[in-house]
Amino acid sequence: xxxxxxxxxxxxxxxxxxxxxxxxxxxxxxxxxxxxxxxxxxxxxxxxxxxxxxxxxxxxxxxxxxxxxxxxxxxxxxxxxxxxxxxxxxxxxxxxxxxxxxxxxxxxxxxxxxxxxxxxxxxxxxxxxxxxxxxxxxxxxxxxxxxxxxxxxxxxxxxxxxxxxxxxxxxxxxxxxxxxxxxxxxxxxxxxxxxxxxxxxxxxxxxxxxxxxxxxxxxxxxxxxxxxxxxxxxxxxxxxxxxxxxxxxxxxxxxxxxxxxxxxxxxxxxxxxxxxxxxxxxxxxxxxxxxxxxxxxxxxxxxxxxxxxxx
Amino acid sequence: xxxxxxxxxxxxxxxxxxxxxxxxxxxxxxxxxxxxxxxxxxxxxxxxxxxxxxxxxxxxxxxxxxxxxxxxxxxxxxxxxxxxxxxxxxxxxxxxxxxxxxxxxxxxxxxxxxxxxxxxxxxxxxxxxxxxxxxxxxxxxxxxxxxxxxxxxxxxxxxxxxxxxxxxxxxxxxxxxxxxxxxxxxxxxxxxxxxxxxxxxxxxxxxxxxxxxxxxxxxxxxxxxxxxxxxxxxxxxxxxxxxxxxxxxxxxxxxxxxxxxxxxxxxxxxxxx
Numbered sequence: 001x002x003x004x005x006x007x008x009x010x011x012x013x014x015x016x017x018x019x020x021x022x023x024x025x026x027x028x029x030x031x032x033x034x035x036x037x038x039x040x041x042x043x044x045x046x047x048x049x050x051x052x053x054x055x056x057x058x059x060x061x062x063x064x065x066x067x068x069x070x071x072x073x074x075x076x077x078x079x080x081x082x083x084x085x086x087x088x089x090x091x092x093x094x095x096x097x098x099x100x101x102x103x104x105x106x107x108x109x110x111x112x113x114x115x116x117x118x119x120x121x122x123x124x125x126x127x128x129x130x131x132x133x134x135x136x137x138x139x140x141x142x143x144x145x146x147x148x149x150x151x152x153x154x155x156x157x158x159x160x161x162x163x164x165x166x167x168x169x170x171x172x173x174x175x176x177x178x179x180x181x182x183x184x185x186x187x188x189x190x191x192x193x194x195x196x197x198x199x200x201x202x203x204x205x206x207x208x209x210x211x212x213x214x215x216x217x218x219x220x221x222x223x224x225x226x227x228x229x230x231x232x233x234x235x236x237x238x239x240x241x242x243x244x245x246x247x248x249x250x251x252x253x254x255x256x257x258x259x260x261x262x263x264x265x266x267x268x269x270x271x272x273x274x275x276x277x278x279x280x281x282x283x284x285x286x287x288x289x290x291x292x293x294x295x296x297x298x299x300x301x302x303x304x305x306x307x308x309x310x311x
Numbered sequence: 312x313x314x315x316x317x318x319x320x321x322x323x324x325x326x327x328x329x330x331x332x333x334x335x336x337x338x339x340x341x342x343x344x345x346x347x348x349x350x351x352x353x354x355x356x357x358x359x360x361x362x363x364x365x366x367x368x369x370x371x372x373x374x375x376x377x378x379x380x381x382x383x384x385x386x387x388x389x390x391x392x393x394x395x396x397x398x399x400x401x402x403x404x405x406x407x408x409x410x411x412x413x414x415x416x417x418x419x420x421x422x423x424x425x426x427x428x429x430x431x432x433x434x435x436x437x438x439x440x441x442x443x444x445x446x447x448x449x450x451x452x453x454x455x456x457x458x459x460x461x462x463x464x465x466x467x468x469x470x471x472x473x474x475x476x477x478x479x480x481x482x483x484x485x486x487x488x489x490x491x492x493x494x495x496x497x498x499x500x501x502x503x504x505x506x507x508x509x510x511x512x513x514x515x516x517x518x519x520x521x522x523x524x525x526x527x528x529x530x531x532x533x534x535x536x537x538x539x540x541x542x543x544x545x546x547x548x549x550x551x552x553x554x555x556x557x558x559x560x561x562x563x564x565x566x567x568x569x570x571x572x573x574x575x576x577x578x579x580x581x582x583x584x
Contacts, residue, residue, distance in 0.1 A: 067443060095429050
């Protein structure tokens with residue numbers, strides 16, 4: 001039985017460690033127990049500021065604190081942190097290049113029962129088009145923890161995308177996380193599955209299914225959606241000829257679109273995007289939602305089989 | 312006594328010169344916001360030439376007072392003050408809003424020394440100022456944070472989020488001027504979307520409010536010098552006239568965002584002699 005943990009828990013672990021960094025400040029919008037920013041608050045209450053249910057002000061306050069030399073992590077649910085405060089991210093943070101990490105927890109359909117109002121499926125797409133933004137979507141709790149730690153030494157605005165539910169641990173403690181570098185998790189020659197976040201472990205499961213059918217699928221984890229690792233994408237297009245992307249996000253605007261942009265400009269290859277097909281979600285368990293909206297390993301594997309025929 | 316009078320006269324003279332700078336840079340640029348720059352310039356003169364503890368040669372000096380122009384469209388007023396103070400050469404004022412030049416249509420933190428926050432999108436500057444005040448408390452620094460907010464700008468909900476937060480976090484190191492000229496783009500503030508009564512609103516949000524004539528230098532500096540009540544942020548409700556100082560601009564909504572033409576500039580400069 002693989003160990004399971006939520007990426008938001010990885011964030012919480014890192015925030016606990018970062019409490020001892022005097023330059024780190026954390027803000028939240030009344031969701032600190034859910035986002036796990038409370039773990040910094042517990043260690044170091046003087047460097048945690050709850051801004052209440054005022055996300056736009058929270059982002060502005062984060063910008064102001066960052067302008068005084070601090071590294072600020074401002075968290076809430078992804079819909080509210082990244083979407084409600086989108087223009088504040090653009091005008092108060094990104095335009096001035098400030099060291100604010102906007103942490104969007106409970107992203108995607110993985111949020112489950114709270115329903116469509118709380119399932120962010122468009123924020124990666126929106127933030128991709130904001131200059132100066134770095135966008136990181138960790139695949140497991142270990143990667144989330146390492147990403148959060150790395151961001152304490154990184155210059156510029158960042159969006160960090162986390163999930164609610166436990167997902168399988170894929171990496172171990174000595175995994176070297178590098179912002180901007182895609183990670184090949186499995187070699188393959190017939191096609192490539194490029195996945196991010198909560199769908200990376202499903203991509204690996206899909207590759208296992210495909211192996212039983214004699215299809216050799218390469219699996220790549222893109223944790224940094226912006227700036228995206230073009231080389232690893234182009235290499236997989238050259239060497240395997242067909243791509244399936246997989247994300248818990250609208251197929252418009254997120255990883256799938258970013259990969260398609262790289263392919264179209266450099267090495268066109270047939271691509272199919274697995275993700276939410278431009279529809280709002282609904283209430284349900286994450287597993288039921290993934291089944292209904294086409295985000296499971298079965299769906300990824302079926303897409304892989306289809307794409308090979310179109311090579 | 313005589314000292315005070317001389318000091319006030321000097322500030323009044325300075326404000327007059329800065330009004331000329333504002334009008335000249337706008338005419339050269341061909342676009343920009345005279346009305347709101349002229350209504351704010353007296354309070355900003357008092358800030359930059361009386362109150363703010365800043366070092367133009369060291370814009371990043373960690374212990375500096377911070378000023379945020381939350382009503383960012385009054386950028387010409389800010390640029391006139393910064394140039395006069397020595398943050399950058401005065402000749403920069405001649406290419407306001409021109410391509411490849413330093414002075415942007417709305418303040419840019421990255422491009423312009425002395426600008427603490429990129430503003431222009433109304434309602435956002437106050438939040439950033441609150442952040443600076445929080446950082447000041449965290450670092451146990453003595454600097455003050457000063458803001459100019461517009462009356463129309465108070466229609467943005469974010470202003471009230473920031474006001475709430477300032478009182479909640481007991482930020483007695485922040486001072487907000489409200490430039491109350493009762494005009495916005497589409498007309499009188501009380502006709503477009505009334506924000507009145509202003510004083511009572513800020514008091515209800517936990518701020519100490521002092522109401523003044525926003526063009527009376529003595530009242531401005533007296534209000535600045537009133538110490539904060541412990542744990543309470545301070546707001547100075549400055550009743551002003553949009554376009555103040557130029558008779559044909561005063562109290563006219565249409566002078567919100569239109570630059571004077573050469574002949575209009577000459578007439579205005581003539582009035583400011």
